[in-house]
Amino acid sequence: MLRYEPHYWGKIGFHSIKSLQCKTNTINVGNLRTLAEKLEVQNQLEQKDGKILLDLDKLGYTKLLGTGKVTEPIVLKTSAHSASAAKKIEEAGGQILTQPNETA
Secondary structure (H helix, E strand, O other): OOOOOOOOOOOOOOOOHHHHHOOOOEEEHHHHHHHHHHHHHOOOOEEEOOEEEEEOOOOOOOEEEOOOOOOOOEEEEEOOEOHHHHHHHHHOOOEEEEOOOOOO
């Protein structure tokens, strides 16, 4: 059976238990403006020195990815981000404040 139809049982390889428990909620750089507009409507948007301040960990996002464009300076607090996201944020005049991942 395995010789002629190797995918018959539907399982290939293995998965560790930790990888099944880890859920990541990501956001792209291009979606930050719409997120800021949504928070502004709800009167929850914070500003610091004329720049938008977003705490992605409080908002439920675990990682910032670099897809999209940034046109205005944004200060972000996040625990994880990609290199392309950091580059795009810094080119727009913003900055990323990295918080260390808390493991208990």
